[in-house]
Amino acid sequence: MIRRLIAGVPARALLLLGVLFICFAAAPWFVGDYLLTVLILILYSAYTGQAWNIMMGFAGQLSLGHALYVGLGAYTAAALYVHFGLGPWIGLAVAVPVASLTGAFVGFLAFRFRVAGVYFAILTIAFAEFARVGFDHLGWTNASSGLFLPVAQYAYNDLWQLRGHPVMFYYVLLAATALAFVFCRALLKSRVGYFWLAIREDEEAARSAGIDTFHYKMVAVVISAAMTSFAGVVYAFYYNNLFPEQVFNISRSIDIILGPIVGGIGTLFGPILGSFVIEIIGEGLRSLLELFGIDVPGIKQVVFGVVLLLVVLAMPDGVWPWLVRKLGLTERRA
Amino acid sequence: MNELLSVNGVTKHFRGLLAVDKATFDVAEGEIFAVIGPNGAGKTTLFNMIAGAYAPDGGSISFAGERIENLAPDQICRRGIARTFQIVRPFPALTVEENVIIGALLHHDDVDEARERAHFLLRRLELYDKRLQIASSLTLPDRKRMELARALATEPKLLLLDEVMAGLRPTEIDRIVAILRELNRETGLTILLIEHVMRAVMALASRILVLHHGAVIAHGKPNAVVRNTAVIDSYLGAEAVS
Numbered sequence: 001m002i003r004r005l006i007a008g009v010p011a012r013a014l015l016l017l018g019v020l021f022i023c024f025a026a027a028p029w030f031v032g033d034y035l036l037t038v039l040i041l042i043l044y045s046a047y048t049g050q051a052w053n054i055m056m057g058f059a060g061q062l063s064l065g066h067a068l069y070v071g072l073g074a075y076t077a078a079a080l081y082v083h084f085g086l087g088p089w090i091g092l093a094v095a096v097p098v099a100s101l102t103g104a105f106v107g108f109l110a111f112r113f114r115v116a117g118v119y120f121a122i123l124t125i126a127f128a129e130f131a132r133v134g135f136d137h138l139g140w141t142n143a144s145s146g147l148f149l150p151v152a153q154y155a156y157n158d159l160w161q162l163r164g165h166p167v168m169f170y171y172v173l174l175a176a177t178a179l180a181f182v183f184c185r186a187l188l189k190s191r192v193g194y195f196w197l198a199i200r201e202d203e204e205a206a207r208s209a210g211i212d213t214f215h216y217k218m219v220a221v222v223i224s225a226a227m228t229s230f231a232g233v234v235y236a237f238y239y240n241n242l243f244p245e246q247v248f249n250i251s252r253s254i255d256i257i258l259g260p261i262v263g264g265i266g267t268l269f270g271p272i273l274g275s276f277v278i279e280i281i282g283e284g285l286r287s288l289l290e291l292f293g294i295d296v297p298g299i300k301q302v303v304f305g306v307v308l309l310l311v312v313l314a315m316p317d318g319v320w321p322w323l324v325r326k327l328g329l330t331e332r333r334a
Numbered sequence: 335m336n337e338l339l340s341v342n343g344v345t346k347h348f349r350g351l352l353a354v355d356k357a358t359f360d361v362a363e364g365e366i367f368a369v370i371g372p373n374g375a376g377k378t379t380l381f382n383m384i385a386g387a388y389a390p391d392g393g394s395i396s397f398a399g400e401r402i403e404n405l406a407p408d409q410i411c412r413r414g415i416a417r418t419f420q421i422v423r424p425f426p427a428l429t430v431e432e433n434v435i436i437g438a439l440l441h442h443d444d445v446d447e448a449r450e451r452a453h454f455l456l457r458r459l460e461l462y463d464k465r466l467q468i469a470s471s472l473t474l475p476d477r478k479r480m481e482l483a484r485a486l487a488t489e490p491k492l493l494l495l496d497e498v499m500a501g502l503r504p505t506e507i508d509r510i511v512a513i514l515r516e517l518n519r520e521t522g523l524t525i526l527l528i529e530h531v532m533r534a535v536m537a538l539a540s541r542i543l544v545l546h547h548g549a550v551i552a553h554g555k556p557n558a559v560v561r562n563t564a565v566i567d568s569y570l571g572a573e574a575v576s
Contacts, residue, residue, distance in 0.1 A: 004445075004446075189445065190445065191439050191443060191445060191448075194432065194435060194436050194439055194445070195436065195439065197425065197428055197432070197436070198425055198428075198436045201424075201425035201426060201427060201428060202423050202424075202425055202426075204387075204407075204423060205419070205423040205424070205425065206408075206425075206436075207406065207407040207408045207411075208385065208407050208408075208411060208416075208417050208419075208423075208485075209408075209411060209416075209436055209437045209440065209484060209485075209488055210408050210411035210412045210416075210437075210440040210488050211408055211436075211440075212408050213408065
């Protein structure tokens, strides 16, 4: 198993990966509170980007509504906590099936009735919007007034209840991102991974090679939705407040896809690197402007747009494939 | 003679156009069967119906004794019919090896086993040295052979080849002809091919079917078919028989 996961990966790449992981693991001792929140944001974005990448980067199905699965995960876990006192991990056990079934429903409608490409993307937006409007009127989750979790006590870290210091959330997200990375690598090197790539490259040809494309596209959506819902659970317990207007907003869906697009769609490292690049540039510029006493609301979004534009023009495959060539690591764009 | 494929009165319309008109023929197990005819005769339409890309408007298609005319392309492939495309359709961003592994994974759950199978076929089709190249960087003859390898990797009983020789130079045609003949002789693979290159058709086919405006105008042994006056008038032209 492990042998297969690292087969064909140069020793240099493995070494760099190890060093990177150690840096991440040690980071909380060296950074302040502000930088820690930025790092949490990066990991969150890397994890959700990795989950989205399964659908788009591997199976070629463009989802522009992944906020749906984040929101469902967040609301499911938060509502169970607020109403029944059930902890986040039990919430997760409910959130994953909820998100998976929703993903399966969206996928079934789309793939059964041959809704593909741009039309599929529009359908995913539509479902996220349905959820936003629906939750805006759902009394059980406090509708548009928002659902609030009792604010965390930072006195001690309770991993079981996900109550505690941001450092704990940092490590939870770090573990999730690392696991997602390994999991995606395993998927990509398995039978289903090859079939996804075939579907992404040419669905007609994939069918002619005997691949049940409906089945494998469904698998991609369900796995991606399930993984994304975990990010939602963490989101709910980290921010402690949920508003449909925010959680299901299309801009959240766009946030999710920025990392992988900038880093490199279909690559394993793209979502991680891309999240880094955009957050560092976005936050960096904001801090720089603050230093000069200039406060420009929305500057981050503008920066995201500019970065996206530059990447699309200069490195359409993303930053990671370019960096791989520069560093001489031979992980080909999968 | 044991029929592997039976096409009975198959018809296909595209709006007002009658693309295939009650085509009837059988392909015997182990034979190489060619479908020829002028452009627009309905050859590729016929082919697409066998491969499941289109459902016929009328008639039936049986493969190994079972009706297949309403099955989807992937189901047909799993029953043992593999195809190539007239305009090659590789998985462009993947390597040659990965393209063929995907075909081999149909019957091998294990990726390493599928890779071994792919290597075997790539050696056979003289593409082994190029296995790590990206498919989109290959030349047309290489891409055609790669697509052939991908189709063979699904371990078909019947191989459908849609103008696999088109656009190739005579030496490359002879190379593919030799490979196909070898596969047919050694593994008993049945081949149904659409071809314009008469040099290849005459070298390979045990029987030929001629389509013209969707209808079968001749059917039989190669030497008899090429002397058929209807075939000469509609397709080959008088200079072909000398």
